[in-house]
Amino acid sequence: MAPPRHMTSEDPFPAKTPGKLRLYGMHYSPYAMRVRLMLEKKGVDHEVININLRSKPQWFLDKYPVATVPVIEQDDKLLGGSLVICEYIDEVYSKEGERTLSADPYEKGRTNMLIHDKFGKAISSVYKRIGWEQNWEEDFFMHFGELDKELGEKKYFAGGDEPTFVDYMIWPWMRIVGPDCEIDDVLSTGKLPNLERWIEDMKKDETVKACHTSPDVLKKCCDAYRTGIHVYDLELNQST
Numbered sequence: 477m478a479p480p481r482h483m484t485s486e487d488p489f490p491a492k493t494p495g496k497l498r499l500y501g502m503h504y505s506p507y508a509m510r511v512r513l514m515l516e517k518k519g520v521d522h523e524v525i526n527i528n529l530r531s532k533p534q535w536f537l538d539k540y541p542v543a544t545v546p547v548i549e550q551d552d553k554l555l556g557g558s559l560v561i562c563e564y565i566d567e568v569y570s571k572e573g574e575r576t577l578s579a580d581p582y583e584k585g586r587t588n589m590l591i592h593d594k595f596g597k598a599i600s601s602v603y604k605r606i607g608w609e610q611n612w613e614e615d616f617f618m619h620f621g622e623l624d625k626e627l628g629e630k631k632y633f634a635g636g637d638e639p640t641f642v643d644y645m646i647w648p649w650m651r652i653v654g655p656d657c658e659i660d661d662v663l664s665t666g667k668l669p670n671l672e673r674w675i676e677d678m679k680k681d682e683t684v685k686a687c688h689t690s691p692d693v694l695k696k697c698c699d700a701y702r703t704g705i706h707v708y709d710l711e712l713n714q715s716t
């Protein structure tokens with residue numbers, strides 16, 4: 477099913493349903509995808525209002541002057557920032573013993589360090605590669621090499637047989653690394669064997685599958701990043 481179209485400054489505020497959680501997103505935003513993954517994982521009943529980031533509705537700016545997506549709203553509660561939101565969803569909607577992020581303060585701190593520090597750097601090297609910036613390769617393999625080392629022999633980043641918080645938080649960027657994807661020239665080098673295996677395992681995860689975006693659409697988003705011409709509602713314009 478095509479995602480909801482992206483609303484512009486022309487669109488009136490869509491009435492809220494009492495009690496229902498609403499995600500303000502942008503369908504191709506990796507940050508918003510973090511939240512979609514977590515909502516899917518936790519089976520949270522919700523609605524999505526997509527925002528055209530080049531023509532933001534005034535009602536969105538009034539609500540969240542930081543003016544980025546994702547944002548969630550439920551009655552009079554509002555939270556912005558993908559990691560803040562995902563941690564909140566995990567805490568509020570997980571059944572006993574099913575949290576994806578450890579409740580142990582030290583474990584949680586270590587996970588957040590990995591996401592902010594090591595993966596933060598890897599994200600910037602993904603954009604360098606998408607933009608074919610000079611020397612992207614050195615940067616890319618340095619930061620991805622660190623991640624590969626961090627993963628090591630483990631199936632998922634936190635150990636265990638199931639993906640947890642950290643895997644879902646980094647997936648939106650990692651899904652474009654690999655065969656048939658935008659960054660298809662790095663896994664065949666043998667430099668990232670652990671990540672290569674991890675990507676294949678992540679692709680089989682039910683939550684990841686439910687939030688799938690076709691490689692064709694992802695490619696158009698990467699092209700848009702290169703040209704600076706934003707694209708919205710690609711699925712609505714597709715004939716298939």
Ligand SMILES: N[C@@H](CCC(=O)N[C@@H](CS)C(=O)NCC(=O)O)C(=O)O
Nearest residue numbers: 505506507529544545546557558559
């Ligand atoms: N730290 C924020 C970053 C969110 C972010 O930068 N989102 C982008 C979309 S991918 C955005 O809304 N940009 C605003 C704009 O382009 O005007 C988070 O984790 O949610």
